[in-house]
Amino acid sequence: MAEVRYVQATRLYPGTDAPAVDALDLDVHDGEFMVLVGPSGSGKTTALRMLAGLEEVDSGAVYIGDRDVSDAPPKERDVSMVFQNYALYPYLTVAANIGFPLRIAKVKKAERDKRVKEVATLLGLSEYLERKPGQLSGGQRQRVAMGRAIVRVPSVFLMDEPLSNLDAKLRVQMRADIAALQADFGITTVYVTHDQAEAMTLGHRVAVLHEGHLQQCGPPRELYERPANVFVAGFIGSPAMNLCTVPVSNGAASFGGVDMPLPQSVVANGRTSLVIGVRPESLEVAEEGIPAKVDVVEDVGADAFVFCSTELGGETTKLVARSEARKAPRQGDRVTLRPRADEALLFDPASGERLEL
Amino acid sequence: MASSAAATAQPLDRTRARRRAAWRRRRLVLLLMAPWLIGFSAFFGYPLVMSVYLSFTHYDLLSSPKWIGTANYRYLFTQDPQVGEAVKNTLWIIAVMVPLQVVFAFGVALMLARARRGVGFFRTIFYLPALAPPVAATLAFVYILNPATGPVNVLLKHLGIDGPLWFQSPSWSKPSLVLLGLWGVGNIMIIFLAAILDVPRHLYESAELDGAGPLQRLRWVTLPTISPVILFSVVIGVIAGLQYFTQAYVAANVASGQASQAGDQTVNNLGYPEASTLFYPVELYQHGFRYFNMGYASAMSVLLLVVAFTITVLIIRNSRRWVHYVGAAK
Structure with a gap:
């Protein structure tokens, strides 16, 4: 030993x-x-x-x-x-x-x-x-x-x-x-x-x-x-975490039209953008949120992973959401995705380090 | 009626067509194999059969062969005064030279496999002798090992050592031939080198982690992995030893010529000195091409074939215990 x-x-x-x-x-x-x-x-x-x-x-x-x-x-x-x-x-x-x-x-x-x-x-x-x-x-x-x-x-x-x-x-x-x-x-x-x-x-x-x-x-x-x-x-997690660079204004991050309020410690040093990380299970198919188109649905039994494309800041971005398999949308559907703000992680865009909230 | 006849004729036609196609295929195969078949029959099969036939005859090349039954074999086994010596010499060269060649070739290959610099250079140097024609190489060795004027004995003298008589001495003539054999070991060495370089590295690493030192890695990883190559070189070496002729013939001729300082053809110089290099194939050559006793020489060659075959079978049988083929289930 x-x-x-x-x-x-x-x-x-x-x-x-x-x-x-x-x-x-x-x-x-x-x-x-x-x-x-x-x-x-x-x-x-x-x-x-x-x-x-x-x-x-x-x-x-x-x-x-x-x-x-x-x-x-x-x-x-x-x-x-x-x-x-x-x-x-x-x-x-x-x-x-x-x-x-x-x-x-x-x-x-x-x-x-x-x-x-x-x-x-x-x-x-x-x-x-x-x-x-x-x-x-x-x-x-x-x-x-x-x-x-x-x-x-x-x-x-x-x-x-x-x-x-x-x-x-x-x-x-x-x-x-x-x-x-x-x-x-x-x-x-x-x-x-x-x-x-x-x-x-x-x-x-x-x-x-x-x-x-x-x-x-x-x-x-x-x-x-x-x-x-x-x-x-x-790297950790499958499917991988959704990572998007988003603009910061008025103390909130704008994630595809959804405003996510930021804690004072993050906004304080005057950042104009952030990398936001949302696990698929923290991204829901909901009534309102980020509009997206379903590319593929992976049914893994109880759950389904919904692979979507959306426009974020003028660029096509891929997002993955988890949904109950029985309620999952179909390929080609138009859906809206809502991130759970309290489960999102924030990263510094320059260093890549996670920001403590 | 007419319709039923047509119905049976059709399959018959088809069978015939198939047979014709099969025959055409067979003919093509035979045609493509013909060069080898003709060469094999003319230069191997026919002489082999003829040798067996001639071994039961008295044949001097001038008059036609005369059937004498097993007289040649009886003489070979019971009366020939020289064959005992020839067999002894042949066994000596096999027992000494083959193991030494295998060990030497393996050792050189092992060093070349580990060398970090100049590998290409040394590989060429060690392989080069294998390209030298045996006659030329033997001539050079007899010259280098000339007891009086050869560079080896001159050098030894400078070091205060009285060099041996080499090819002139009955006790040193065979060791001299062994030296010549070791010098020309490049062919086996290259095969060993390829086999050693092919041993998977992770086996060495695993053995090293399990506590094996260099010698144990040699014993437990290198040797078992290259065992098929060791078997190959032993079999090839033994067969070459049984047929050992050119070097012995040239060395004896040249060395005896050096000794008498004249091309005296009346002296029987085969096996010189004192029958110490009289190997079985030399004796066979003497009967066939000096005494023109082709019947007897044929009997000797048939015996040689049987012995070579038997020894090879014995080695391969025995090898099953120590040779491991990669990928083989057992």
């Missing part, structure tokens, strides 16, 4: 100008499930590999427990990792794959077999111990990779998009399995994904990265309700 700390950790790949990970400061508590999330190229995998020792730390430091491991080789870090493509040894049986770290650590065969059996039972792999990875399904291979990672009980558990090669149904199931496993073992876990549903459901805390910079780190609910900036607001 150990905590993990990134202190101004930076990775600059040779031959590139911008660091893949730029001065990352991040603390992962002992036993915590931390998810690193971000779009492609955000530096989340690089950050994980820096922790594993597979990527150099060009400046700053990475700590596991109290030890600065920035220059330590991977095998001295006591971490284990599940790779995106599982990285199983195709020529070894399932039992030998799971027992590999123990074999390298020169654990006696009897003890090794016992622990492999325990892990296999835990992961439902007992029947497959003598098979080769090539004879297993994707989900089974994924479990073998998990087994190899937990068999020696590392101090930190690293996972690099472990579910991205599985089909949707299996992914949801494995997600629950991973959460349960982590809760049982209580091992500090750093998990990389680009899938925000995984991030929100798995992480005790979620760190959002963008272009090598940490945008925000906090519990999933905080990220959803109080995003630090426009990027986090737009």
Whole structure:
């Protein structure tokens, strides 16, 4: 068990100008499930590999427990990792794959077999111990990779998009399995994904990265309700938050003809425009409000997401509203959308930072 | 009546047309395969069959072959005074040279795979000898390893070491040939290099995280992944060892010529010195093209074919335990 700390950790790949990970400061508590999330190229995998020792730390430091491991080789870090493509040894049986770290650590065969059996039972792999990875399904291979990672009980558990090669149904199931496993073992876990549903459901805390910079780190609910900036607001949540730049006059923001009164703290410094953020569930189809045309309706069961276009300040803007599925308008309908003013978030148009109300 | 006859005639016509089309297709296939079929039959199939036939005859190239039953084989297995030595030498060269070549080629490939600078240069340098014609390469080696005037012994002398007699010494002639074989190992090396570079990086990373050091990564990742290439090079090496001829023939001729300082054709220089380079194919050549005893030479070549086939089958059978094919279910 150990905590993990990134202190101004930076990775600059040779031959590139911008660091893949730029001065990352991040603390992962002992036993915590931390998810690193971000779009492609955000530096989340690089950050994980820096922790594993597979990527150099060009400046700053990475700590596991109290030890600065920035220059330590991977095998001295006591971490284990599940790779995106599982990285199983195709020529070894399932039992030998799971027992590999123990074999390298020169654990006696009897003890090794016992622990492999325990892990296999835990992961439902007992029947497959003598098979080769090539004879297993994707989900089974994924479990073998998990087994190899937990068999020696590392101090930190690293996972690099472990579910991205599985089909949707299996992914949801494995997600629950991973959460349960982590809760049982209580091992500090750093998990990389680009899938925000995984991030929100798995992480005790979620760190959002963008272009090598940490945008925000906090519990999933905080990220959803109080995003630090426009990027986090737009990245977390599906469908994404509606973000529109609107003019400010007379202490109110004019959102498509709907005047939204602003608190004094926001108006005080004489801003002439603001970015307003409204989640789809905070935008209703109502009697009056912003006139819009329905482009697409996505029926997801109980709810429907209504994708509309509207004219805002002379530009066509896309808005998404949530509606009860049975009451949802149809494609091509003309509707009016009303934002719930008390649920809207305000962002500074220049810095993108969220404004405290 | 007329209408029913027409009804049965139509399917018959169709069957005939289909048969004609099938025959046309088969004819095209045969036509396209003809160059290979003719070449294979004329230059491989026919000589093979003829060798088997001639091995049961006495044939001196001048008079027509005379059937003598299994006399050639009986002589080969029970009486030939030289064949024992030839087999011993051949087994020696296979047992020593093949493992050394595989290990050496693998080692060089491993270094080239890890090198950061000058990879192209060193790859070319190590591959270049494989392009040299065997006769020229052997000549050069006999010259370089000349006990009195060759640069190797001159250099050794400067270092205060009395160099061996190399190709002039019965105990050093085979090791000298092994040196020549290692120098020309470029072909296998290139195949090893390609295989090593093809090992997935994440397997190394995973092993490293699991605590494996460089040697363990070699043992648990590199070797199993490239095992099909190791098998290939062992099989090819053993077959080449069984057929080892050109280098031995040239080396013995040139070295014995150096020793006598005259092109004395009366001396039997094959296997020089003291039959230490008398390999099975050299002995076979001697019977066929020196003594013109084609029947006996054919018997020797049939035996060689059977042995090569048997050894290859044994190696491949045994390999199932240690060779892993990527993507294969088992």
